[in-house]
Amino acid sequence: MKVEDLVKFFGLEVKAGDGQLHQEVTGGYVGDLLSDVIAHSLRGNVWVTIQTHPNIVAVASMKELAAIILAGGREPDPETLKKAEEEGIPVLISLLPAFELVGRLYQAGVAGIVSC
């Protein structure tokens, strides 16, 4: 499954990084504490968060995440989008709250970091 598939399935709004939507999604992680995401997310994961400041791009770039999905219709800071374009990180918006979004992503086959 690719990032662009998730965009289509879930009607995500693409705010940045639309040239990087072909990336393969290896799974997902959800969290708003950056150090937790740094510690536990895996390369190619989509990251669901409600944080909107530019540091989310730094985290996604360091961990080579496939995309950031902002839950609850949160709008990213302009600086976040600028940085995301520079780093080639897709920033997507879902109107769903984080819990519903993650549930649906999981149902669609996006696994967590623990294989079960």
Next chain:
Amino acid sequence: MEQTEERYPFHNTFRIEGGNFTHAGSVSSQVKRILKEERFPNSVIRRVSIATFEAEMNVICYAHWGILTLLVFSDFIKVAIDDEGPGIHDVDQAMTEGFSTASDKIRELGFGAGMGLSNIKKVTDEMVLTSVVNQGTHLEFMVKVFS
């Protein structure tokens, strides 16, 4: 090999302003760019970037200001961060995952999880942390290029 020996080591220094969340992460981005230009392996760049990011955020969240020194050798990368600030009362406690003295403002931004120092320890090959209360903190870590 001769060329490699001439090229390394080199160093860069960066100033980090405490409390400046607007430019948070900019020093670790610069460090990452330098290591990319030097064509170090991706895993090395990722580990140094993570540790540098966490260290930079610690200065921004807790100290008045700090200096980060990047030392690049052909076979290892070393980063040292010296800050002026309140220091750490109990270094062992600070190293405990989940322990944090972060303010609500810091936590709202997603920092202050109490995982920064343990993350640094996890991704580096060596780490040393010393602190003097009401003076400042010295942190240094090293990542081997070939491990």
